[in-house]
Amino acid sequence: MAEIHDQFDTILILDFGSQYSHLITRRCRELNVYAELMPCTTKISDLHFKPKGIILSGSPYSVYDDDAPHADPAIYTLGVPILGICYGLQEMAYHNKGKIAQCNHREYGFAQVEVSKIGEGSSSSVDALFEGLGDMQVWMSHGDQLSEMPPNFHIIGRTQSAPYAAIAHDSKPFYGIQFHPEVTHSPRGKEVIGRFVLNICGCRTNWTMEEFIGKEIARIRDICGPKGRVIGAVSGGVDSTVAAKLMHEAIGDRFHAIMVDNGVLRLNEAKQVNEMLNKDLGVNLTVVDASDLFLSRLEGVEDPEKKRKIIGNTFINVFEEEAAKIEAAAEAEEKKGAEAKGRVEWLLQGTLYPDVIESISFKGPSATIKTHHNVGGLLADMKLKLIEPLRELFKDEVRALGRLLSIPAPLVQRHPFPGPGLAIRILGPVTREQVKILQQADSIYIEEIRNANLYNQISQAFAVLLPVKAVGVMGDKRTYEQVIALRAVQSEDFMTADWYVFPPEVLRRISSRITNEVSGVNRVTYDISSKPPSTVEWL
Ligand SMILES: Nc1ncnc2c1ncn2[C@@H]1O[C@H](COP(=O)(O)OP(=O)(O)OP(=O)(O)O)[C@@H](O)[C@H]1O
Ligand SMILES: O=c1[nH]c(=O)c2[nH+]cn([C@@H]3O[C@H](COP(=O)(O)O)[C@@H](O)[C@H]3O)c2[nH]1
Ligand SMILES: NC(=O)CC[C@H](N)C(=O)O
Ligand SMILES: [Mg+2]
Numbered sequence: 348m349a350e351i352h353d354q355f356d357t358i359l360i361l362d363f364g365s366q367y368s369h370l371i372t373r374r375c376r377e378l379n380v381y382a383e384l385m386p387c388t389t390k391i392s393d394l395h396f397k398p399k400g401i402i403l404s405g406s407p408y409s410v411y412d413d414d415a416p417h418a419d420p421a422i423y424t425l426g427v428p429i430l431g432i433c434y435g436l437q438e439m440a441y442h443n444k445g446k447i448a449q450c451n452h453r454e455y456g457f458a459q460v461e462v463s464k465i466g467e468g469s470s471s472s473v474d475a476l477f478e479g480l481g482d483m484q485v486w487m488s489h490g491d492q493l494s495e496m497p498p499n500f501h502i503i504g505r506t507q508s509a510p511y512a513a514i515a516h517d518s519k520p521f522y523g524i525q526f527h528p529e530v531t532h533s534p535r536g537k538e539v540i541g542r543f544v545l546n547i548c549g550c551r552t553n554w555t556m557e558e559f560i561g562k563e564i565a566r567i568r569d570i571c572g573p574k575g576r577v578i579g580a581v582s583g584g585v586d587s588t589v590a591a592k593l594m595h596e597a598i599g600d601r602f603h604a605i606m607v608d609n610g611v612l613r614l615n616e617a618k619q620v621n622e623m624l625n626k627d628l629g630v631n632l633t634v635v636d637a638s639d640l641f642l643s644r645l646e647g648v649e650d651p652e653k654k655r656k657i658i659g660n661t662f663i664n665v666f667e668e669e670a671a672k673i674e675a676a677a678e679a680e681e682k683k684g685a686e687a688k689g690r691v692e693w694l695l696q697g698t699l700y701p702d703v704i705e706s707i708s709f710k711g712p713s714a715t716i717k718t719h720h721n722v723g724g725l726l727a728d729m730k731l732k733l734i735e736p737l738r739e740l741f742k743d744e745v746r747a748l749g750r751l752l753s754i755p756a757p758l759v760q761r762h763p764f765p766g767p768g769l770a771i772r773i774l775g776p777v778t779r780e781q782v783k784i785l786q787q788a789d790s791i792y793i794e795e796i797r798n799a800n801l802y803n804q805i806s807q808a809f810a811v812l813l814p815v816k817a818v819g820v821m822g823d824k825r826t827y828e829q830v831i832a833l834r835a836v837q838s839e840d841f842m843t844a845d846w847y848v849f850p851p852e853v854l855r856r857i858s859s860r861i862t863n864e865v866s867g868v869n870r871v872t873y874d875i876s877s878k879p880p881s882t883v884e885w886l
Pocket of ligand 4: 763
């Protein structure tokens with residue numbers, strides 16, 4: 348089977364636990380080079396591909412810590428260029444017998460790198476890593492630094508407090524930099540990464556969504572074989588819509604898209620999504636109304652993790668039932684003499700790279716903050732095999748892919764909506780009445796955001812129904828009703844997010860409409876928390 352690594356030169360990023368590891372991956376991909384993040388404990392002998400270059404990330408550890416992570420020494424004999432960033436530099440120096448010590452002046456924030464000149468006068472030049480860049484502003488975050496150069500390395504850049512801020516091996520393509528080129532606070536950082544992956548590693552720049560489409564379609568056809576059929580979990584969200592369209596291009600009507608009405612969707616969502624997919628995209632969609640099943644299983648459940656697991660498991664039950672129905676229908680037709688159809692062996696999911704990255708840390712999955720229904724909420728003994736064509740992509744890559752697949756802009760720009768839906772936005776038990784209140788409030792909120800032309804400036808907006816009651820006065824009468832909280836965030840990748848600053852008149856209109864039009868609500872509040880320390884969703 349064709350592998351992604353056969354088709355795209357790959358930069359392997361070894362993750363030592365830095366907060367910025369995934370940004371290194373992103374920067375490479377922005378240069379149209381495929382990059383993949385793996386735990387720093389990865390054994391080179393276990394890789395089933397040869398990377399074109401390796402980047403060692405930063406880390407919260409110091410190299411001499413007892414439990415400090417170290418890379419497989421085999422990386423140094425693989426014959427490919429290596430770039431160490433921050434801890435990565437220290438790790439490279441440590442392996443090559445240099446010395447590392449705590450700095451007198453810890454550096455957090457901006458620094459100026461002075462790029463070293465090689466040679467004299469008019470024939471002087473700089474190292475290939477910095478070619479054409481000159482002295483530059485960079486961003487630092489370290490308490491340790493190189494105190495003694497490893498043998499056979501030389502300095503290629505320094506800062507005022509770090510004399511060995513950038514080093515290179517005398518004869519091998521090994522580089523170390525103390526600063527972080529992957530963060531936007533290092534304005535020319537992406538060019539430094541470019542010098543490494545393009546000039547030094549010589550990677551082909553074919554990681555574009557145009558190339559990806561063709562190759563992924565071929566790969567899907569290969570996986571499914573000439574007859575295999577796929578059932579697709581489609582929500583109307585960006586990811587599953589793009590995945591569905593890709594699947595449809597690859598195997599036509601051997602792909603069966605299923606949207607599950609789990610009783611906790613937004614107002615009129617099932618109807619709208621049905622129209623969009625059938626009409627706009629030509630994907631044959633079946634909407635299964637399983638709202639009674641979901642709501643009965645959710646009855647009385649308050650615990651957020653329990654809600655998530657119930658929903659994740661029930662989704663799979665419904666998909667397996669639908670797969671069985673599709674097979675039974677095909678068998679009935681075959682008995683009447685129709686040509687035999689393939690089995691429904693696969694379940695399509697719109698899982699993205701950030702979902703996967705969360706479980707990559709070298710210490711195993713990072714602390715579970717919440718179980719995303721499509722990753723941790725799956726049934727252990729499910730019969731369908733997963734097919735996840737977007738597993739390697741970031742959200743903005745998926746949106747670019749969607750545009751290339753001619754998916755209409757309003758669909759591509761949709762805010763994400765979590766699979767567990769309104770169940771994780773109703774704090775406390777989920778009932779049909781509570782769902783109805785929240786659906787109405789949410790619909791007014793989004794409508795007013797669209798009317799104010801702010802939808803595309805906000806990454807995600809939604810309403811939350813709080814399990815508290817407050818006193819109000821309406822038409823001279825005392826009321827004692829529920830509270831709606833509004834949330835709107837801006838975020839690049841939803842790993843971090845900041846709350847959105849609305850023009851006051853927009854908030855005023857939204858609040859007034861919700862309290863007037865939604866019975867059962869007499870108060871509206873606005874959530875001014877960033878992630879971290881909060882998360883985007885309340886549950
Ligand atoms: N109501 C639903 N019916 C069928 N499948 C669903 C439903 N909700 C979620 N899923 C499945 O779970 C996956 C993950 O949901 P998620 O919300 O992360 O992605 P999305 O809905 O495709 O896109 P977005 O993040 O933009 O909402 C979806 O890609 C889809 O496969
Ligand atoms: O499909 C999903 N299934 C889930 O279980 C789930 N939980 C959170 N989210 C979405 O993920 C992003 C980050 O949310 P948090 O900061 O709350 O983790 C936000 O965009 C959330 O809406 C989910 N999406
Ligand atoms: N950001 C980093 O990689 C830090 C590395 C190491 N812990 C230091 O403080 O120098
Ligand atoms: Mg969704």
